[in-house]
Every structure is written in C-alpha cells, then in structure tokens.
Amino acid sequence: MxxxxxxxxxxxxxxxxxxxxxxxxxxxxxxxxxxxxxxxxxxxxxxxxxxxxxxxxxxxxxxxxxxxxxxxxxxxxxxxGAKQMMVQRQEQYRTEYLKNIEETVRVLDAHKFRQISHLLIKKPKLFFFAKGFSKFAAKYINYLYTINGFLVVFPENYEERLLAYQMIKKDDLIFVFDYSGEDTELIENLYTIKRECQYAAIISITSADKNAIQNMSDHNLYYFSDELKMNNVNMGSQVSLIIIMELLLYQFLEENHSPQMTVENK
Missing domain, CATH: 1.10.10.10 (Winged helix-like DNA-binding domain superfamily/Winged helix DNA-binding domain)
Known part of the structure; x- marks a missing residue:
C-alpha cells in the first residue's frame, strides 16, 4: 500500500x-x-x-x-529512509542549474536553427507533443507562438494525442518535447505519423544522449537538465527547453524583419 x-x-x-x-x-x-x-x-x-x-x-x-x-x-x-528530494546542497545545485542553461545555449546548432526558421516562414500549423513536466513548459511555448501568429495544436492528454495525428497536413511542423527521448507513447505516435501522415518535418528537443525520438526526427535540438525525481515524479528543470523555443522564435522574427519585434535593454 x-x-x-x-x-x-x-x-x-x-x-x-x-x-x-x-x-x-x-x-x-x-x-x-x-x-x-x-x-x-x-x-x-x-x-x-x-x-x-x-x-x-x-x-x-x-x-x-x-x-x-x-x-x-x-x-x-x-x-x-526513502524520502529524499535532493542530495546536493542548494548552492551546488544552483551552480549546476546555471551550467545546464549555459551549455544548452552554447551548443545550439546555428545551421539547424536556420533550417527550422526557414520552415516557419510559411506560418505552418505547429503540433506540440509533450508529457509530464514538459507539458507545462509546452503550455507557455504554445502561448508564445500563438500570440506571434502561429496556429498551434497542443493535445494535452492521451486521447487528444491519439487523435491529433489525423489532423496533420503536408506543410505542418511537428515538435516533440521529451528529455529522455524514450517515452513509449510518444514513440508509438511518431511511428503512426511517419507511416500515415504527410508533414513538413519532425523536430525533437531531447537530451544529448542518443535516443529513439531523436533518431526518428528530421531535426533534433538538445538541452541539458539534471534529472531530479521526487517520489518517482520527474521534476527536472524545463527552463532550457523553453529557452531553445524562445531563441528559435526570436531568430525567425529577426530574419523576417518583424515590425512588432523591438529589443529594449534596461
């Protein structure tokens, strides 16, 4: 019990x-x-x-x-003595937290960014697939891209994810957010999409380790995050995932000379 x-x-x-x-x-x-x-x-x-x-x-x-x-x-x-949330001291954790963000930004592939940004030019429909804590990061990303004029489909539960692939058209972009890159349900959905759908590209954002979702993608970006679990619930930070998607959007807006984009340093 x-x-x-x-x-x-x-x-x-x-x-x-x-x-x-x-x-x-x-x-x-x-x-x-x-x-x-x-x-x-x-x-x-x-x-x-x-x-x-x-x-x-x-x-x-x-x-x-x-x-x-x-x-x-x-x-x-x-x-x-099973209840432990964090072994590291808080100071050490903060250091590692910042390192993960810095390393994520440092290794971003500029060529891949340009390729994906080019795919965004036609303002395709965007499909976001995410589970667990990544799902809440995806909610913010959904909001960010929606207010910048993109039509986003973000199925939030199992049944919606099963139905979403039926809506995919040949010019649509599919984003998959899963740090491990090994989620069974998401992998099965990708198999279905690759077998039955036409689409512009599958873009995954996962860990740097080789994984199944990365191998199934047309473009893969990766980020660093400590895998923290509390009572078997993965609570790893999703900040680096958000940063990647923010930078991708900012690059798209800059390359396409968006009149709405202004930068103020305060």
Missing part, C-alpha cells in the same frame, strides 16, 4: 490545479493523516467535492482509503 505506486499511472493525466493538490499532499502528508476531508479541502482552497474528485482521479476509491495509504506510506518511508 504505497502512495506513490498507486498514483504513478495517473500523474500524467492531472491538470495544473490537480498537480498543485498533489504537491500539497506530498509536502504535508503527515498533517493530512489526522484531518478530515473538509479540513484538507479548506487548506487547499478547494471544495470537498473537488478534493474527493482529485483523490479518485489519482487511484483511490475514497478519502478513507486515501488517508489509510498515506499513513502506511509514511511509516514505510521512516523505516527505510
């Missing part, structure tokens, strides 16, 4: 609000054990109905089972 094993299959289906509830539960596990659903809902600033719906969505039959499993999990963690 381990809390993290029960929720693991359901985490990717959570929306932003539910992710916040999950983070609250993980951070206040011992406190929740002794509180009623009304008390916990109040602490989370949601209704009891919303919190109960969340509890069921992450794999529990009801609030009673939820609190019982929390108690057993806490006992288990205390006995084996």
């Amino acid at each position: 381990n809390f993290y094993k029960i929720i693991e299959p359901h985490v990717d289906a959570l929306n932003k609000t539910e992710y916040k509830l999950l983070n609250f539960v993980i951070q206040h596990m011992s406190e929740i054990n002794n509180k009623s659903i009304r008390e916990v809902s109040s602490l989370c600033y949601v209704s009891t109905t919303t919190f109960l719906r969340f509890v069921r969505k992450i794999g529990f039959s009801g609030y009673s089972e939820f609190t019982t499993v929390l108690k057993f999990t806490e006992i288990e963690e205390k006995s084996d």
Whole structure:
C-alpha cells in the first residue's frame, strides 16, 4: 500500500490545479493523516467535492482509503529512509542549474536553427507533443507562438494525442518535447505519423544522449537538465527547453524583419 505506486499511472493525466493538490499532499502528508476531508479541502482552497474528485482521479476509491495509504506510506518511508528530494546542497545545485542553461545555449546548432526558421516562414500549423513536466513548459511555448501568429495544436492528454495525428497536413511542423527521448507513447505516435501522415518535418528537443525520438526526427535540438525525481515524479528543470523555443522564435522574427519585434535593454 504505497502512495506513490498507486498514483504513478495517473500523474500524467492531472491538470495544473490537480498537480498543485498533489504537491500539497506530498509536502504535508503527515498533517493530512489526522484531518478530515473538509479540513484538507479548506487548506487547499478547494471544495470537498473537488478534493474527493482529485483523490479518485489519482487511484483511490475514497478519502478513507486515501488517508489509510498515506499513513502506511509514511511509516514505510521512516523505516527505510526513502524520502529524499535532493542530495546536493542548494548552492551546488544552483551552480549546476546555471551550467545546464549555459551549455544548452552554447551548443545550439546555428545551421539547424536556420533550417527550422526557414520552415516557419510559411506560418505552418505547429503540433506540440509533450508529457509530464514538459507539458507545462509546452503550455507557455504554445502561448508564445500563438500570440506571434502561429496556429498551434497542443493535445494535452492521451486521447487528444491519439487523435491529433489525423489532423496533420503536408506543410505542418511537428515538435516533440521529451528529455529522455524514450517515452513509449510518444514513440508509438511518431511511428503512426511517419507511416500515415504527410508533414513538413519532425523536430525533437531531447537530451544529448542518443535516443529513439531523436533518431526518428528530421531535426533534433538538445538541452541539458539534471534529472531530479521526487517520489518517482520527474521534476527536472524545463527552463532550457523553453529557452531553445524562445531563441528559435526570436531568430525567425529577426530574419523576417518583424515590425512588432523591438529589443529594449534596461
């Protein structure tokens, strides 16, 4: 009866609000054990109905089972010392964090950037495929490209991703964001797209290590990030992914002499 094993299959289906509830539960596990659903809902600033719906969505039959499993999990963690979020000291982590960003920008392939920027000239429809924490970075990227005149399709759950490839046309660009480059579902979707669809190009942004998604792409850009896991949830930084997509857009706007683009250094 381990809390993290029960929720693991359901985490990717959570929306932003539910992710916040999950983070609250993980951070206040011992406190929740002794509180009623009304008390916990109040602490989370949601209704009891919303919190109960969340509890069921992450794999529990009801609030009673939820609190019982929390108690057993806490006992288990205390006995084996399993709960560790970060081994490195904060100062060391900050240093590595900045190094990852600097290295990502330093190794960006200018030739690939120009090739992808050229593909953007026709303002094709853009498809963004992402899961896990990359999905929330993709939401910002979606907003950024949309306000700059691109039509973006960003399927956020499994069913939407299954249907999205049916909408792809020959001039469309497909972006895949997955640090490991080995997500089974995304790989299967790419196989389907390559087999059944016409498209302009598949552009992946992954880690630098050789991986399946990278090999299936027409263009691959890569970034650096420490793979941090808390309770089996990958919480690696997505900042470098965002930086790549921002720089790509800025290059496109600059090359095409966008009248809306101005730079102010303050």
